[in-house]
Amino acid sequence: MSFSVYFISGCKAGTTFEYRILQKQEQLAAHGIHSVARQDLTGGERLLLREVAAHDILYLYRIAYSPLLESLIAQARALGIPVIFGTDDLVFEPEEVRHVDPVRAMGDEEAALYYEGVWRYRRTLLASDAVITSTGYLADRARTLGKPAFVHRNGLSGWMITEADKRMQQSPARPADGKIIIGYGSGTATHRKDLAEAAEGLARVLARHPHVELHIVGALHPGDDPALPDELRPFAGRIRHRPAVPWRDWLAVQRTFDINLAPLEAGNPFCDAKSEIKYTEAAIVGVPTVASRTAAFEFAIRDGETGFLAGNTDEWAAKLEALVTDASLRRRMGEAARADVLARYAPETMGQQLVETLSAIRALRRPQIHPASNPAPDETPLILNWIFPEPMPGSGGHTDIIRMMNLLAGFGHRVNAYIVPRQRLWDKSDLEVRQFVHRHFAPLNGGVFKWNEGPMV
Structure with a gap:
C-alpha cells in the first residue's frame, strides 16, 4: 500500500531536523514512499491547506500550537488524514521543566515564555491522532495523556554511513606518546550535570593511568565554573577542550577517540527521554562506548559485547579500566558495535519499520x-x-x-x-x-x- 507524508518541522536545528525529518524521508524513499518536508509554517494558510490536502498523513514535528496549526489539523480531520505529533524530547510536560538547568537561570519573563511553549507543544500532541517518539520512555509519557504512541528510533543517514566508511579506511591520527583519548561530546547547556555521573569512576582511571586524556567537545568547557566536576579538577592538565564542530565533521572527530563516553544525569526525566545516538554515532566509526544505564542505551547496547553500560561509580571505573588497558578489547567492541548499528539502524531497515508504523496509524x-x-x-x-x-x-x-x-x-x-x-x-x-x-x-x-x-x- 502506497501513501504520501507531509512533514512540517517546528525545530530547525540541524541535528534534530536531520534525525527526525530528513532521515524519515530517506527511509520512506527507500521503500517507494513519497514525502514532502517543510521547516516552518511560512507560505500562507491557503498554500499550506492545499499541501495538507495533497497528502495522506500530516506529520508535525515539535510544532507549538497556533491558530494556523489549528486550521491545518481541522483540514486534515475533515479529509480523514491522520495527524501525527513527533518528538525526540520531553517537550510536552510542563511539570518537568524544573529539571532543565538553563530554565532555572532564566528571568521570569523568559521562563514564562519557555513554559508557554511547552504548553503549546502539549496542546499539539493532544490534538493529534497519534504520537511518534524516539524512545520508549517518551512513548510511555505520551500514552499517559491518552494518545496511541509509537517508537521510531533515531537511525543512521546514508551520508553518515558513507562518511564513516571513508573514515574507517583511513587510520586515525594517533598521539606519538601513546596517549589514550576518552572522548565526550558535551552537547548543549541543558546537559551540564551529565558528566558528573561518570566523574568519580573516570577520576579513578585517570589517577591510575597518566597516559589517559579526556577530550571534551562542545558547550561544556573545563574552565567553566561549575562545569567540571570536583572529582576531575586534579586532572585538569590532562583534560582538553575542543570547540563544537559542524555536525557533518563530527564523525571525523569521534574517529580520533579511543573510547566514547555517554553519561546522562540519573533521575532526570529529560535525560531518561534521550535516545541512543551517542552510541550509534561512535559505533559507526568503530569507537566503543561506555554509557549510562538508561532504557535507550539498554535497548541499543549489548553490555560487554557492543559496548558497556554503567549504573554506578564502580561500574564506570571497571569498564573504563577494561577498555583503557586492553587495545584488542577496544578493537573488538568497536567492530561489533559498527556491525550492530549497520544491521539495525540503516535507512532500509528503519524504513520498513517506519512504513509499518505509519500504516498502523492510518488504520487507527x-x-x-x-x-x-x-x-x-x-x-x-x-x-x-x-x-x-x-x-x-x-x-x-x-x-x-x-x-x-x-x-x-x-x-x-x-x-x-x-x-x-x-x-x-x-x-x-x-x-x-x-x-x-x-x-x-x-x-x-x-x-x-x-x-x-x-x-x-
Whole structure:
C-alpha cells in the first residue's frame, strides 16, 4: 500500500531536523514512499491547506500550537488524514521543566515564555491522532495523556554511513606518546550535570593511568565554573577542550577517540527521554562506548559485547579500566558495535519499520476515513480495550477476539489490544508485538500494545 507524508518541522536545528525529518524521508524513499518536508509554517494558510490536502498523513514535528496549526489539523480531520505529533524530547510536560538547568537561570519573563511553549507543544500532541517518539520512555509519557504512541528510533543517514566508511579506511591520527583519548561530546547547556555521573569512576582511571586524556567537545568547557566536576579538577592538565564542530565533521572527530563516553544525569526525566545516538554515532566509526544505564542505551547496547553500560561509580571505573588497558578489547567492541548499528539502524531497515508504523496509524483513522463505517450521528463511538495474555500462534480463541475487534472498529469504535507478555514477547516493542499479531492472526484496525501495567490509551 502506497501513501504520501507531509512533514512540517517546528525545530530547525540541524541535528534534530536531520534525525527526525530528513532521515524519515530517506527511509520512506527507500521503500517507494513519497514525502514532502517543510521547516516552518511560512507560505500562507491557503498554500499550506492545499499541501495538507495533497497528502495522506500530516506529520508535525515539535510544532507549538497556533491558530494556523489549528486550521491545518481541522483540514486534515475533515479529509480523514491522520495527524501525527513527533518528538525526540520531553517537550510536552510542563511539570518537568524544573529539571532543565538553563530554565532555572532564566528571568521570569523568559521562563514564562519557555513554559508557554511547552504548553503549546502539549496542546499539539493532544490534538493529534497519534504520537511518534524516539524512545520508549517518551512513548510511555505520551500514552499517559491518552494518545496511541509509537517508537521510531533515531537511525543512521546514508551520508553518515558513507562518511564513516571513508573514515574507517583511513587510520586515525594517533598521539606519538601513546596517549589514550576518552572522548565526550558535551552537547548543549541543558546537559551540564551529565558528566558528573561518570566523574568519580573516570577520576579513578585517570589517577591510575597518566597516559589517559579526556577530550571534551562542545558547550561544556573545563574552565567553566561549575562545569567540571570536583572529582576531575586534579586532572585538569590532562583534560582538553575542543570547540563544537559542524555536525557533518563530527564523525571525523569521534574517529580520533579511543573510547566514547555517554553519561546522562540519573533521575532526570529529560535525560531518561534521550535516545541512543551517542552510541550509534561512535559505533559507526568503530569507537566503543561506555554509557549510562538508561532504557535507550539498554535497548541499543549489548553490555560487554557492543559496548558497556554503567549504573554506578564502580561500574564506570571497571569498564573504563577494561577498555583503557586492553587495545584488542577496544578493537573488538568497536567492530561489533559498527556491525550492530549497520544491521539495525540503516535507512532500509528503519524504513520498513517506519512504513509499518505509519500504516498502523492510518488504520487507527480508517473508520473515520470511510463515512459509511461511522456510527450514526446520534451514537457516540466507544473506546474498547482488551487485555489478554500472549497468545499461542494461530490460537482459535484469539483469532475470534481479533475478528470481533475488527468488526467493532468497522462500526467506528476505537479498539486497543493490550497483550501481557509471557514468553516470546518479553523484550519486544509495541511495533514488534503488532507485527506478531499481524503475522499469526490478522491485521488489527486498532492499537496493539505490550501491557506494562501502565495506563491504557
